[in-house]
Amino acid sequence: MSCCAFTPSRCHIDLAALRRNFARLGEPGSIMPVVKSDAYGHGLLPVARALDGAGARRFAVGTVCEGVALREAGLGQTIVPLMGAISREDWQAAAAHDLTPLLTDFEDIEKAAACCPADRPFRVALKCETGMNRLGFSAEELPAALESLRRFPRLAPVLALSHLACADMPGETAYTQAQAERFASMCAVLREAFPDIARSLGNSAGALGLPESRYEACRPGLALYGGNPFAGTAWETRGTGLEWVMSVSSPVLQVRQLKAGQSVSYGRIFTAPQAMTVAVVAAGYATGFARALSNRIDLLINGRRVPQVGRVCMSMLMADVSSLPDVRTGDTAWILGGPAAPGQRPVSAQEMADELGTIPYEILCLMGSTNPRVYS
Template sequence: MSECTFTPSMCHIDLPALQRNFARLGKSAALMPVIKSDAYGHGLLPVARSLADVGARRFAVGTVSEGAALREAGLTQEIVPLLGGVNAEDWHRAAAHSLVPLLADREDLEKADFCCRPDKTLRVALKCETGMARLGFTAEDIPAVLEFLRARPHLAPALVLSHLACADRPLDLAYTHAQTERFTAVCDSLRVAFPDMERSLANSAGLLGLPETRFEVSRPGIALYGGNPFAGTALENCGASLEWVMSVSAPVLCVQRVKAGQSVSYGRIFTTPADMTIAVIAAGYATGLDRRLSNSMDVLIGGRRVPQVGRICMGLLMADVSSLPETRRGDEAWLIGGPVAHGQRAVTAREMADELDTISYEILCRMGAMNPRTYG
């Protein structure tokens, strides 16, 4: 049976750019690249292999299933599933594949204890709650955690971690400092019993701009893929050298002249103010574009930006190419990234996210999940 594809659009993943971003973030021994959710839509295995090639020693994934996939692909790095075990099968798979599952409450401790053999040590990571009100042990929980672990030497706490709530917001620096202080206090208590336990707090923002959050291990996520967590803030220069890793292209299906006064696409939300040349491009909300971007985004054709017009459809969108009379069927339109002409700039996931009042993570995950990927 031949492969079935539902779109001719394509995600282009620049693995050398990924490796350069990784190198910019510091020494590999101090980094745990976050490749959860299929590496933010960039592809779990290609991203992991590419980072392994330039010295990555550990990975943070989302699920035990992702960690098992890395093991089955031959990757030997330390792997921490950040969701821990969701069910009994997860806990046994984590032990079988020598993952380092995250433990965040008493039930996690008991399940980790149950799934591993007393004659085989299971390395685990402890999640602490310092200000996210999400997952993790509180400071008040630590004495009971220590009592539990001291009685079970086959559970070896290798890592203690927490998550910063607003490190990318310089105006909330006091909250980040408070989280760091709470984390330090919890770690000090744990490391009395387990002095070799490493600490991990910094995310991309912490790693780039807040040295006091780095400890032994930092967990860069969006920065690996080119997103600057400080974009638009006073610390923007901290991530200015990062390169976007994902670009998205789609072919022009036809080019047509449309007379003044003609509405374009569904709902008649755009009417041509003059005679226009319209390119129809094979991408839409089924390929990851948010329909709310209708009449509010640009695409790149021939290296130049042109406005999208009319309602974005399931698999089509239209663009005004009146300024590009050379546009032809079969030309490549770039929804994100792509080669730019002098004086032009590509559309970025950040630009789309700002228009939608969301974050670039969401744009990348969606586009990467809904389009075929090619790697270079």
């Protein structure tokens, strides 16, 4: 069977940069790297294997299915599915593959107990609601949750975790501190019943800016892939030194000459103010380059930034390369990252996200899921 790819673009994943970011974030045993959503578009198994080689002892995934994939790939770390088990099949798979699923409500306790393995305790994690108001037991529910757990001695809570809602926002320090205090109080109650239970609160922002939130298992996500959670804030320097792991390239399909007054692409939203040279690049909104970026962002070609012009199409976009007389068909255009000439800088996921009024997580997930990945 032939391999059919709908785009010639490529998503380049630098696993050495990933490992350097992992090392930057602390001692391997204190980190639970987040590899949910196909490792934020970077590829679940290659990323997990690279981190395994770097000393990772735990992984946080999104779903039980992702956890099973890691087990079937031979990875033996503690694996925590952050969405918990959704169906009976999930609970059974979590138990069979020695995953550590979240218990987020009283029903979860009953469902987990019904799937306990016969030959060993079923290790589980308790989700504490401290201010995110998404999943988990509140402080008021905790005594009843502990009473329910006592009915099922084969359930073994080994981890308590919560999630910070705005640790990346300097203006919300009081809220973050209140969450941290609430979590500490809940963990004190849990440790009376389960003295060895590990704690996990800090995310990327917590790891870099709130040391007291690290506990036994800090859970960095964005920072692992090179994003600074404090970008654009007064705390930006707390996240310096990280390297973007993903870059995206696409070939130049054709180089065209426009006369003054000629338009390019759909809707005639760009008209040449004078004679100019335009490169047609094989990337578009089908491969994660948002149509809303039309006329709003640069690309990197031959090491230099050039402006994208005209409406972004499904699988093509255009760039003004009048300043680059040597651009030819077949040259490489970099949508994200890429080698920049001295004095130039590549386009980052953060820059693209800022232009769109979104977050770099979204850019990475989309680019990584729609462009074939290559690893180095």
